[in-house]
Amino acid sequence: MVGERRGRIRAADIATVRERSKIDEIVGEHLQLKRAGGGSLKGLCPFHDEKSPSFQVTPTRNLFHCLAGETGVLTENGTVPIRELAGKTIRVLNGSGGWVEAPFSAYGVQRLMRVTLTRNGRTKELHATDEHRWFVPSGALRQHRREKLTRDLRPGDRLSHSFPMSRVLNPATRPSPFGIGRGVVYGDGTRAGAGSIAVLYGEKDLELARYFDGCRSWTEERGTRYYGMPAYFKDERPALDEDASYLLGWLAGYFAADGCVAEDGDAILNSARQEDLEYVRVLCTRLGIGTFGVAKQTRMGIDGVMSDVFNVRFMTKGLPVSFFLLAHHRERHLARTKAHERENWVVQSVEWSDRVEEVYCAEVPGTHAFTLEDNILTGNCFGCGEGGDVISFVQKIDHLSFSEAVELLAGRAGVQLQYEDDGGRPTGAPNRAAAGQRARLVAANTAAADFYAAQLMTPDAAIARTFLAERGFDKQVALDFGCGFAPAGWDTLTKHLRQAGFSQEELELAGLSKQSSRGSYIDRFHRRLLWPIRDITGDVIGFGARKLADDDPGPKYLNTPETPLYKKSTVLYGVDRAKRDIARRHQAVVVEGYTDVMACHIAGVTTAVASCGTAFGAEHINVLRRLLMDQDEFRGEVVYCFDGDAAGQAAAMKTFAEDQRFVGQTFVTVEQEGRDPCELRQAHGDAAVRDLVARRVPLIAFVLKTTLAGYDLDTVEGRVQALEKAAPMVAGIKDHALRPAYARQLAGMLGNTDEAEVLAKVRAITGEDQPTRAPKRQKAPSRSADDAAFFIEREAVKAALQSPELAGPVFDAVPEAAWTHPDYAAIAAAVAAAGGAAAATVTGMAWLDLVRAHCDRESAQALLTALAVEPMMAPGEEVDSGYVQAVVARLQEMAAVRRVAAVKGKLQRMNPVESPDEYTRTFGQLVALEQEARSLRERAMGGLGR
Structure with a gap:
């Protein structure tokens, strides 16, 4: 606070302060101003990172303002219109080919110019303000970039471009065979029952068959069909957060199925569905492979009907040879005759348009540039639209309230302020x-x-x-x-x-x-x-x-002890240095010490602050809310940086209790080796500190992961206890819209827990599912005969009791964990204790009495006689070994599916960057389990009538 509140300031005093405070002098303390003609001054905008000065000051009017523009932006998730990014912080591609965090905002209405561009026969238009910055290649080898404003662009100017750094040209990154198989099925496969099959003909059958070793196949005159793949191979595209080898494998398999390489070396992927190719472009962006836009052609099909066909062309210099799985594709790629692919868009014309509309701005650290649709590199700031007088400038530059700004300026100008109440009556002599x-x-x-x-x-x-x-x-x-x-x-x-x-x-x-x-x-x-x-x-x-x-x-x-100036509950070290970047980037990073703040700022994390002499608390949060403008219509971001030891995890858990005070999103980042940012910078350099912040995860996700780590999730008891502990955390999330998503994530992390069960638990805690009156007390629901697991387990034990000679070794091989009903599990254990079904030397009542003698569960004993005489549900009149084996295979397949869910939950709880070897082993385990489940499912198919 600049001064103590004593009522409102007299309007006449405010006018005097405004009159005596020279805006050019005040602004000049923060940036260098140069004459711009017409009595105005110009400099670099202090509220936005930019290289071309667009911030104007008019001393005679005591006002300032700057300029604007709009278009679409390339993000990690594809091209997004800039208007949809306003108020968000998004990872964008900078001028160096790296992904960086950048906040976007909307800043008022401006008039726009139209820029018409061409490349490879295509034409597109962009709209920007006349002083928006662009880059054109310069130098003898065009290795440098020169800035040009929109109004200075001329026909023939080539706009600079930026592509992501490649993740696939490293020889160590090879296409994953599992990914290849999935990609081939997506392109040249079809659904079959509950799964999918690959359909390969001619050369494809000869060269791609090795990716389907172990699959059942059917060869006919035209080619071969390979069976046994999961349905999602055909129905779903892979998640973009899969590892690079897997994604490259999928893309290579899809290209082998539906792509072609022209005689001149052009690599082109075709599809009847535009959305598939738009996804491919996003995937290529993630992998650092350049693409040209999706093109559409209308052709007549073999049925005589005109239909649209789409294709996307790859920039071949970004494709490794291993990408080309077919021999003739590799040969044409290696012998390609195109010496150069035109990557730059060329300016055709620049003219004023009749568009006057809302404009937008991105503020990118480092290169002060970001990438638009089709990889066009543009200047850091599409516009700011800042405006106001000397008081509002001080408010914005120092993040003060109106009264605080007036008091600060009054002190500089020597104006003695008078205060009055709401009725205009003086509140007493000023407290000099x-x-x-x-x-x-x-x-x-x-x-x-x-x-x-x-x-x-x-x-x-x-x-x-x-x-x-x-x-x-x-x-x-x-x-x-x-x-x-x-x-x-x-x-x-x-x-x-x-x-x-x-x-x-x-x-x-x-x-x-x-x-x-x-x-x-x-x-x-x-x-x-x-x-x-x-x-x-x-x-x-x-x-x-x-x-x-x-x-x-x-x-x-x-x-320092508590003084009239120093209140430790509100003081944040480094806030004076960080305030502008916090406001610009809509992000604050909270660390634990003075040297951590120093290390962060030196490393480029210029939004770092720390509490002083006390834990970070509620009043510190209020300070950050003010800087972040943390309101319902705008959501800032707070990142807590804790040590990776137990104390750091405990601090993160404690912080979760205060998380509800922010409207904005709250994240946490933890250095796994226990280093603080200062130590991390010493050990691994500035980039490691920036990467630590970039690896932030939502605080709720971190808290859930930390909480679940304290339970044995391989046991039913552990999962139940973990759910009891974690469900209230999900129920306490302030954003109601996020609760169902985190409930589903919690179910996945728990492994074998049903999503509906977790959602119901969360809703019960929040009272969302509470009826208007108290319901009658009901008994706990029992397992239904319509429950698939109930049915299969019952059939299996009936087979073991009625026909041990048919159940034989397949029943005895069922693991204990496959049984979910306690009575059926007890009967299976009794069969094993009696020597096993395969070793049974007696049948009928003698076998039943032997099993009963080894069964120590009273409720299970009561079931034995009923199960020994209850007819089995075989589709034919007689029960044969095929039906029994199908039942047991289905029982084992259901157990395998539960293990798949458990391993998937484990993968969700793991960080592939921090534990790459363990993640790879677990992923391999998941693939093996899915193959086992698929094999068991195939064995069960056909033998069951239900």
């Missing part, structure tokens, strides 16, 4: 003492910061300089952050500030001095490394001090 006291305390802290910074360069401060150097901070960094050193003398600072004109009362009130046990006044800090702590306006309000000497009896960290 309070206003003067704050100014004096800020001045004392500022003088102390200068003193400590000078002391850091003295010989006595070598231990402090060493501390910083060991953590990767050099002299310039220490100066930038204002680091200082408190000397060993008892009253060195106190004497220095007294000589500078500050009273002892002021020094004590500021927390810089304290009274010793002898009654004299001494410095608060001795032999410590210090960080000046600033409020949001940049005023020094206190210090954080780190112990350096082993013989220092004090705590490791010591902070």
Whole structure:
């Protein structure tokens, strides 16, 4: 707070402040202004990253403004109109071919110019403001980029492009055989019953058959059909977050099925469905493979009907040879005659349009550029539309309320403000003492910061300089952050500030001095490394001090005590440096210490802040809400960065309780080796710190994963206990629309838990399914005979009791985990204890009595006689070994499906980046289980009439 609230400020005083505050002088403190003609000044917009100045100031009118534009943007999930990205932070492709986070916003109505472009016979139009920035290749080899504004573009200009860095040209990335098989089925397959088959003819049959080893096949004159693939091979495209080898394999298989390589080397994929090729373009973007746009042709089919056919052409330089599975495709690719593929769009014309509409802006760190549809590289800012007067400028630049901005400007201009109540009546004489006291305390802290910074360069401060150097901070960094050193003398600072004109009362009130046990006044800090702590306006309000000497009896960290300036519950270290980027990027990163903030900012994570001397709490959240503009219509993002040890996980769990205070999304990122950002930067460099933040996960997802890690999810008891613990967390999610999605995710993480069960549990906790009146108490539901598992298990035990000679080894091989009904499980165990069905030497009542003698479950004993005489449900008149084997295969297949669900849940809980070997082994286990389930399903098919 700049001043203490004493009613509203008189309108006449506000007018005086506005009149005496020169906007060119105020703005000039934040950016360099140059004359732009007509009495205006121009500079780089302080609210948006840009290279071409678009921020204009008109001193005579005391106003400022900047310009705008709009079009579609290339994201990791495909091309999205920029208007749909407004208010979101999205990963976009920058000018270096890397994916970076960038916030998007809408900024008012502007007039647009029309830019007409051509490439490879295609024409497209873009609309942008006249001062929007573009890039054109320059230099003898066109290896450089030169900026041009829209109005300066000329016919013939080639616009620069940007493509993602390749993930497939590394020889270690080979197409996954499993992915290839799935891709072939998607292109050249068909559904068959509950599964799918591959249909291969001619050359394809000869060269692609090896990807279907182990599958049942049927060869006919034209080719071969391969059976036994899951239905999703034909029905679904793979998820984009699969690993690169798997996605490359799927794409290669699909291309082998439906693609062709022209004589000149062009690689073209064809499809009757445009949505398939749009997905392929998104997939290629993920893999770093360039594509040209989807083209449409209308052709006459063999039935004489005209229909649309679509194709997409690949940029062949981004395709590895291993991508081409068919010999003639490889031969044409290697012998391609096209020397160059035109990647640049060429300007055909630029003219004013009649469009005047809402415009949008992306703010991209680093390269200050991002990529549009069809890989066109464009300038960082499509527009800002900022406007206002000197007061609103100070509000925006320093993130102050209107009253705070007026008070700050009044102090600069020497205007004494008067306050009044809602009726216009004065609220009393202004509190000059309070206003003067704050100014004096800020001045004392500022003088102390200068003193400590000078002391850091003295010989006595070598231990402090060493501390910083060991953590990767050099002299310039220490100066930038204002680091200082408190000397060993008892009253060195106190004497220095007294000589500078500050009273002892002021020094004590500021927390810089304290009274010793002898009654004299001494410095608060001795032999410590210090960080000046600033409020949001940049005023020094206190210090954080780190112990350096082993013989220092004090705590490791010591902070300024509570003062009129320093309130630890609201103070965030680094907020003065981070505030603008937090507001621009709509993201705040919360770390745990001073050196972590320093490391983050140096590494490029310029939205990092930390609490000082206390845990991050509710009032800190309110500070960030203000910076993030965290309202229902706009959702900012807070990323908590914790150590990977138990304490860090505990901190994340504690933070979840405060998560409900944000409307915006809350994320967490944890360094798995236990390093904080400072240590991570020392070990692996700046990029590792940026990557740590980029790997953030939703806080609720992290909390669920951490919670489930404490239970044995391989057991029914563990899953039930985990659900009881985790369901209230999902029920507590503030965004009601997210609850069903996280309930489904929780079901997947639990493995064998039904989604409907989890959803019902969550809704019961939230009261969404509560009836208007209390229902009658009901008994717990029993297993129904219509339940597939109930039916199959009952048939299996009937077979073992009535026809042990038919059930034989197949029944005895059923694992204990396959049984879900406790009575049937007890009977199966009794059969095993009696020697097993295969070894039964007696039948009829003698066999039944032998099994009963080994059955220790009373309810199961009661079932034995009924099951021994109940007819089996075989489709024919007689029960044969085929039916019994089909029943047992179906029982084992259902158990395998449950194991598949459990392994899928385990995969969901794993991070492939942090545990690549374990993830690969588990993925291989999943593939093997799915193949086992499929094989069992085929054995069961045909033998069951139900």
